[in-house]
Each structure stands twice: as structure tokens, then as C-alpha cells.
Amino acid sequence: MAIILITGGARSGKSRRAEVRVCAFSGQPFYIATAEALDKEMGERIARHRARRGKEWIEREVPLDLVQALVETDGRGARLVDCLTLWLSNLLHAERNWLQEASLLADVLARQRSPVIMVTNEVGLGIVPDNALARAFRDAAGILNQTIASVADEVELVVAGLPMKLK
Amino acid sequence: MAIILITGGARSGKSRRAEVRVCAFSGQPFYIATAEALDKEMGERIARHRARRGKEWIEREVPLDLVQALVETDGRGARLVDCLTLWLSNLLHAERNWLQEASLLADVLARQRSPVIMVTNEVGLGIVPDNALARAFRDAAGILNQTIASVADEVELVVAGLPMKLK
Amino acid sequence: MAIILITGGARSGKSRRAEVRVCAFSGQPFYIATAEALDKEMGERIARHRARRGKEWIEREVPLDLVQALVETDGRGARLVDCLTLWLSNLLHAERNWLQEASLLADVLARQRSPVIMVTNEVGLGIVPDNALARAFRDAAGILNQTIASVADEVELVVAGLPMKLK
Numbered sequence: 001m002a003i004i005l006i007t008g009g010a011r012s013g014k015s016r017r018a019e020v021r022v023c024a025f026s027g028q029p030f031y032i033a034t035a036e037a038l039d040k041e042m043g044e045r046i047a048r049h050r051a052r053r054g055k056e057w058i059e060r061e062v063p064l065d066l067v068q069a070l071v072e073t074d075g076r077g078a079r080l081v082d083c084l085t086l087w088l089s090n091l092l093h094a095e096r097n098w099l100q101e102a103s104l105l106a107d108v109l110a111r112q113r114s115p116v117i118m119v120t121n122e123v124g125l126g127i128v129p130d131n132a133l134a135r136a137f138r139d140a141a142g143i144l145n146q147t148i149a150s151v152a153d154e155v156e157l158v159v160a161g162l163p164m165k166l167k
Numbered sequence: 168m169a170i171i172l173i174t175g176g177a178r179s180g181k182s183r184r185a186e187v188r189v190c191a192f193s194g195q196p197f198y199i200a201t202a203e204a205l206d207k208e209m210g211e212r213i214a215r216h217r218a219r220r221g222k223e224w225i226e227r228e229v230p231l232d233l234v235q236a237l238v239e240t241d242g243r244g245a246r247l248v249d250c251l252t253l254w255l256s257n258l259l260h261a262e263r264n265w266l267q268e269a270s271l272l273a274d275v276l277a278r279q280r281s282p283v284i285m286v287t288n289e290v291g292l293g294i295v296p297d298n299a300l301a302r303a304f305r306d307a308a309g310i311l312n313q314t315i316a317s318v319a320d321e322v323e324l325v326v327a328g329l330p331m332k333l334k
Numbered sequence: 335m336a337i338i339l340i341t342g343g344a345r346s347g348k349s350r351r352a353e354v355r356v357c358a359f360s361g362q363p364f365y366i367a368t369a370e371a372l373d374k375e376m377g378e379r380i381a382r383h384r385a386r387r388g389k390e391w392i393e394r395e396v397p398l399d400l401v402q403a404l405v406e407t408d409g410r411g412a413r414l415v416d417c418l419t420l421w422l423s424n425l426l427h428a429e430r431n432w433l434q435e436a437s438l439l440a441d442v443l444a445r446q447r448s449p450v451i452m453v454t455n456e457v458g459l460g461i462v463p464d465n466a467l468a469r470a471f472r473d474a475a476g477i478l479n480q481t482i483a484s485v486a487d488e489v490e491l492v493v494a495g496l497p498m499k500l501k
Contacts, residue, residue: 008291011291012291012312012313122494126292126293126294126457127468127471129294134294138344142343142344145495146494160287161312162334164333166496177458178458179476292459301461327479328479329501331491
């Protein structure tokens with residue numbers, strides 16, 4: 001089945017592109033949000049995305065157990081995971097082994113029967129961050145993106161709302 | 168008429184690429200600079216760009232009223248707008264409604280008779296900035312780029328001086 | 335002969351891609367490292383790259399005299415230079431004239447008989463850095479990349495481990 005990774009910068013139109021890709025599959029779409037509405041800024045962003053998608057989507061907040069959520073929802077409609085970068089951030093915050101989780105995710109994706117469309121972020125194209133934590137995060141994000149891209153059937157880079165095919 | 172958006176990172180060769188695109192159109196080229204020479208660093212950059220372009224260009228400094236400048240100069244030669252990101256920064260600094268201005272710009276672009284070639288910046292592919300103002304700016308820049316890209320006839324991403332066709 | 339530039343963000347898979355490109359040429363590959371193991375973080379990264387490459391490579395640490403190293407090693411196997419951004423950083427730190435060195439490198443590349451595969455970084459796609467030194471570095475890196483890309487036979491942008499052809 002189709003495993004699709006949509007990557008890009010902040011506000012590049014990644015989520016919207018991912019929604020377009022999901023809606024091309026038949027069946028009721030499933031939205032797996034890795035974001036939690038912990039502050040006002042994030043709460044507003046979640047509300048905006050929800051308003052745009054409309055009410056036909058099934059929603060589920062999955063800050064950490066993404067692998068389990070994909071296993072449980074497989075065999076029904078297409079899943080949109082938004083986004084892997086935030087999932088990584090949540091794993092690091094919870095002191096989970098992100099590298100092991102990334103590897104497990106790659107394994108599980110290879111066995112899915114229903115489509116999975118994942119949004120992720122490019123965070124490594126600026127100046128090297130001053131602090132070691134930010135450097136560690138961008139290294140981890142880069143490795144996660146490479147790992148998932150290697151098992152994906154399609155990978156797109158979105159710039160200014162426009163997709164470029166990487167794979 | 169041709170509406171062309173050239174995007175890319177800092178020092179990626181965007182301005183030079185935009186100049187090449189402008190010069191492919193007949194007639195005297197019109198340069199609309201959104202930069203003001205407020206400090207030495209910016210003054211030097213403006214001088215360098217001017218020296219490279221040569222003297223056949225008509226120049227105009229337009230820090231804020233870009234929409235009006237495009238309306239006024241339409242029907243003559245091609246216009247090069249360098250750059251949208253700085254225009255956005257000026258609008259925010261002047262406490263103008265940037266979202267409304269962006270929408271107005273998109274409307275006006277759709278009705279232009281002479282070519283408009285615009286330079287903009289990708290600023291959202293690094294680590295999430297620490298301060299809220301920088302985050303707000305990169306969000307606004309991403310939305311502005313999507314808005315203008317959606318009405319453009321052509322969009323190019325420039326990396327290391329080399330253009331990639333996005334649209 | 336083949337002059338190839340591989341660019342991309344942090345942890346995008348640039349080095350691995352460059353190794354793949356080098357190994358397509360016959361003869362013993364030559365590894366020119368611009369990194370010095372000055373701290374633990376860098377020492378670990380160097381060790382990881384070395385373990386991945388295997389032992390058939392000839393290695394040489396060249397923090398500054400890259401041009402000379404290319405001249406000396408020409409006529410033997412393919413050279414992998416990893417990476418230009420760090421070389422630039424070393425030149426700036428040593429107060430060498432980086433612009434002159436970049437220009438000299440471009441001249442020397444044009445005359446090489448054996449392949450040269452170079453890794454570099456995109457650092458200009460984030461928010462404008464606060465401090466002037468970081469801004470100067472990202473400007474220099476952008477100009478260096480443009481200079482080398484202009485004399486390269488091939489240029490690739492690597493995102494999530496996947497190469498996009500720029501030239």
C-alpha cells in the first residue's frame with residue numbers, strides 16, 4: 001500500500017498537501033495528530049487545521065504511541081500523520097529511545113495494508129544552532145527523515161505550497 | 168502576462184537569477200527595491216546589486232506601497248521586485264495588515280499586463296526560533312510565499328545559483 | 335573529468351550520497367577530511383563516517399590547504415572532500431582570504447584530471463541570524479556554493495537521503 005512522506009519547511013503548505021494526497025484514497029480519512037494543545041499558539045494551529053479539514057475525518061491525538069496507533073487503525077481508510085517532527089520532540093521530552101522507535105516505525109510501515117501519509121519538517125538548512133540540545137534535535141530529525149524516506153513509496157518536498165517529487 | 172516568483176535561501180543567487188529572467192523580456196527593465204539603505208551592511212548590498220545590474224534600469228525604492236507601485240508601472244517594461252520578504256518585514260514594522268496586503272498583491276498580480284518577476288526568501292527550513300517574533304515572521308513569510316506562488320505562472324527555487332522549476 | 339558537488343542540510347544524507355558517487359569511479363578512493371577532531375562531538379562524527387566507509391579508503395586531514403591537496407592527489411583515484419562548509423569555517427578562523435581561496439579552488443577544479451566529489455551545506459534557509467558573525471558566515475557559504483556549483487559538472491541537492499539533480 002501507499003506510504004507517502006511529505007516534507008518541507010515551516011508554513012510551506014505541507015499539511016494541506018498531505019490532506020490532498022489523503023483525500024485521493026477512498027474511505028473515511030483518519031487523522032493522527034502528534035500535537036497536543038499545550039499552549040495557546042499550538043491550540044490555535046490545531047483549530048485552524050481542523051476547520052480546514054472539515055468534519056468527515058476521524059481524529060486521534062497520539063503524542064507518543066504512533067507505531068501502536070498505525071497497527072490499530074490498519075485495514076480501514078488512509079491515515080494522515082501530522083507530524084513526525086513533533087512526535088520526535090515528544091519522544092525526546094519523554095526520554096524514550098527515539099532511534100529505536102524510528103526503526104520500529106519503519107518496520108511497521110513496510111507491513112501496512114492501508115495508506116499512510118506522513119508530514120515531517122526540514123529543520124537542518126539554517127545556521128548551526130548555538131545550543132547542543134537544538135543541534136541534537138536537528139540531527140535526530142534528519143536521521144528520522146532519512147529512515148522513513150527510505151521505506152516510503154513516495155517522498156515529496158513542498159516549497160511555497162508546491163510539491164517536488166523526491167521519490 | 169508573466170508573473171514569476173524566484174525563491175531561495177540567503178546568497179543562493181536569487182537576485183541574479185531574477186535579473187536574468189527580467190532581461191529576457193523586451194523593453195526597459197524596472198527595478199522595485201523594497202530595501203532601504205538604513206545601515207552600512209544594507210547600503211553595501213544595495214550598491215553591489217546596482218553595480219551588477221548596470222545603468223539601463225529604472226529604479227524605485229518602495230518599502231511599503233508595492234501594490235500601488237505595480238499598478239502605476241504596469242503597461243511599460245518588466246518589473247523586478249527585490250524582495251517580498253523585506254517588504255513583509257517593512258509592513259510588520261509599520262504595523263500594516265500584512266495578510267490583507269498579501270491578498271491585495273495576489274489580486275493585482277492577476278490583472279497585470281506587463282511581466283512581474285519577484286524575489287522572495289525561504290526562511291522556514293531551520294530549527295524553530297526561540298523568540299515568538301521570529302516564529303511569527305517565518306510563519307508570515309511562509310504564508311506570503313504560498314499566496315503569491317498560487318497566482319504565479321512560474322515559480323523557481325534557486326540553490327547554489329541553480330534554478331529548480333517548482334511551477 | 336567529473337567535478338561533482340553534493341549539497342544539503344544537516345543530516346540529510348549528503349556524505350553517504352557522496353560516498354556512493356565516489357565508489358562509482360574505479361581506483362582507490364581518497365578521502366579528504368576538512369574536519370579536525372577538536373571536540374568529542376566532532377570526534378564521534380568522524381569515527382562514524384570512517385566506520386561506514388570501510389578501510390579501503392586513503393585518508394588525509396586537510397583543514398586549510400584544500401587546493402594544494404587536490405593538486406597533489408590528482409591523477410590517482412577519485413577524491414571525496416567532506417566538507418566545503420567546514421573548510422570555509424577553518425579559513426575564516428585562521429583569518430585567511432576565503433574569497434580568494436574559493437576562486438583558486440574553482441580554477442584548480444577546472445583543471446583536474448581525476449574526479450572530485452565535494453560535500454557542502456545549505457545554511458541560508460532559516461531565519462536571519464541575530465549575530466553579525468553568523469550572518470557573515472552564511473553569506474560566505476552561499477557565495478562559496480555558487481562559485482563551486484558554477485564550475486561543477488554535476489550538482490545535487492540531498493533531502494531526506496534522496497538526491498535531486500540541480501545540474
